[in-house]
Amino acid sequence: AQSVAQPEDQVNVAEGNPLTVKCTYSVSGNPYLFWYVQYPNRGLQFLLKYITGDNLVKGSYGFEAEFNKSQTSFHLKKPSALVSDSALYFCAVRDLGYSSASKIIFGSGTRLSIRP
Amino acid sequence: SQTIHQWPATLVQPVGSPLSLECTVEGTSNPNLYWYRQAAGRGLQLLFYSVGIGQISSEVPQNLSASRPQDRQFILSSKKLLLSDSGFYLCAWSPPDRRNEKLFFGSGTQLSVL
Structure with a gap:
């Protein structure tokens, strides 16, 4: 089965500094990987895939992610963090075992806190 | 444009009472539909997904059930709620075309079982 792991529960960064939120994956075959963001008491929003x-x-919002096949990683990055980037970030992978639906499995989430 | 509606936004129910959460999607046809639960503001657990009317797949054995009576309507139910059913419930849809994979989420329902 496909899975993703987010090793950090929380990441703290000063505004203006670069940020990285880590994600590693385990898949059979070619991975379909995603990042979503969740603001308090809201549904998730798609960032990239x-x-x-x-x-x-x-x-979206200046974020980018680097796929690294040899390290099985898909880290989320941004060159200069904003206070408004503070939110809960989820890495996700599509389970290829389901041919007719996009069964997407989420990681445990990383809380990003940007201090002014 | 497509929109997803989920209600109610908050719900407080006593243990043993029934539950019905509704989700509807507008502006698209034959969407894939999903129910997720988020406990304590962290990880998302996939509960049910559906690829068509009357077609429901359950991911985790539990006290809940789902139904899809119409193409763009997805309902989460329980006959008797447990304390452990408390959480933030999210409905989502994705296009049937797998080349355009992306989940679109509703705004969620915060369920408190007391």
């Missing part, structure tokens, strides 16, 4: 092609994927 990797299906194939360039290893560096650009997404």
Whole structure:
């Protein structure tokens, strides 16, 4: 079965500094990987996805993620953090065992806190 | 444009009472539909998903059930709620075209079972 792991419960970064939120995956075959963000008491919002092609994927709000096949990682990055980036971030993978539906499995989430 | 509606936003129910949460999607046809539960503001657990009317797949044996009586309607139910059913419930949909994979989430229902 496909799975993702987010090893950090919380990441703290000063505003203006670069940020990285880590994600590693375990899949059989080619991975379909995603990042979502959740603001307090809200549903999740899609940030970006990797299906194939360039290893560096650009997404919403200035975020990008780097797919690294040898390290089985898909870390989320941003060159300069904003206080408004503070939220809960989820890495996700599509389970390829289901042919007719996009069964997407989420990691445990990483809380990103940006201090002014 | 497509929209997803989920209600109610908050719900407080006594143990042993029934539950019905409703989710509807507008502006698309034959969506894949999902119910997730988020406990204590952290990880998401997939509860049910559906690829069509009357087609429900359950991910975790539990006190809940789901139904899809219409193409764009997805209902989460329970006959008797347990304390452990408390959590934040999220409905989501994705396009039937797997080349455009992305989940669109509703705003969630905070369920407190007392």
